[in-house]
Each structure stands twice: as structure tokens, then as C-alpha cells.
Amino acid sequence: MTPFGPQLVGETEKALGAVLARVLDDTGLAERQWVALRLAGQNDGRSELVGLISDRAHFADAERIVASLTDRGLISGNRLSPAGQRLLEELRTRVDSVAAPIWRELPPSDVAAAERLLNTVARRARSVLAEWES
Structure with missing residues (x-):
């Protein structure tokens, strides 16, 4: 058993990240894009999305991530497009289903x-x- 501390937190994050990667496998989304998509889903459109992602997720490449999601039609302006909203809801359902036994x-x-x-x-x-x- 790993004692509480950075190693345990890291091991837990890596294991949960591997589960998420399996869920995202057929979507073409990377974990960072998933995080950005979730943050876009929380954005009311008044906040600048690149700044929000940079601040909340500490992604130095937030602009590139937003551009990639915009190119895929998942983000429009500073918020999710209808296609982005549908994908986010579908993925939340899949994540919840796969992760249920963990929690x-x-x-x-x-x-x-x-x-x-x-x-x-x-x-x-x-x-x-x-x-x-x-």
C-alpha cells in the first residue's frame, strides 16, 4: 500500500487517466482536449476560453487546444457548439458508466x-x- 503523499496522488491520477484514455479512444480527443471541452461546457460565453483553460488547467498550449476543437466544430466563440455539447454529454455518460465501479x-x-x-x-x-x- 502506497502511503499518502505525492506518489499516491500521482499513481491515482495516472490510473484514472488511463481509464479516461480508454473512454476517449474512439473520439480522436486527447485528455487535454477533453479537459478543455469540459471547461468550455462550464463557460457561459462571457469569459475568454483560452484564458479560462490556461488559468484552470494550466495548459500553456490552450490556444492550440481551443483552435483544434474549433476546427472540429466542437467550440464556437467561447463556448460549446451544439455538436460539442452533444459530444460532451455522450462522453460524460460513458465516463460515468466506466468509472462507476471505482466510486x-x-x-x-x-x-x-x-x-x-x-x-x-x-x-x-x-x-x-x-x-x-x-
Whole structure:
């Protein structure tokens, strides 16, 4: 059993990333495009999408990712196109279906503790990044 820390978080992220890659296999989307598509789905169109992706996902190539999704007709302006919305909904359903056994029957108190802990780690990591960027 790997103790809690960067190695365990990394191993977990890699395993979940491999599951996601299998789900995305037949879509032609890479993981970074999936992340951008999800962020575009949360955007009301008022925020500049490239900046949102850069800020939230820390992708230096956000402009290229948005351009690739725009070229595929999945993004229009700063939001999802109807085709992008359909693909996002389809993929969310597939991800939920494949991932269900991973998350099923986790004790709610453990989920709440993990949520608090990971949000704290993420907040601290964003703070470190902000210091480097200033």
C-alpha cells in the first residue's frame, strides 16, 4: 500500500487517466482536449476560453487546444457548439458508466475527508504556482 503523499496522488491520477484514455479512444480527443471541452461546457460565453483553460488547467498550449476543437466544430466563440455539447454529454455518460465501479460504495465520510484534503492540496499547489508566476 502506497502511503499518502505525492506518489499516491500521482499513481491515482495516472490510473484514472488511463481509464479516461480508454473512454476517449474512439473520439480522436486527447485528455487535454477533453479537459478543455469540459471547461468550455462550464463557460457561459462571457469569459475568454483560452484564458479560462490556461488559468484552470494550466495548459500553456490552450490556444492550440481551443483552435483544434474549433476546427472540429466542437467550440464556437467561447463556448460549446451544439455538436460539442452533444459530444460532451455522450462522453460524460460513458465516463460515468466506466468509472462507476471505482466510486461505488465508498463510505460518505471517507469521500468527504478526501474531498477536503484534495481541495486543500490543490489550493496550496495553485498558491505555489501563483508565487512562481508573479
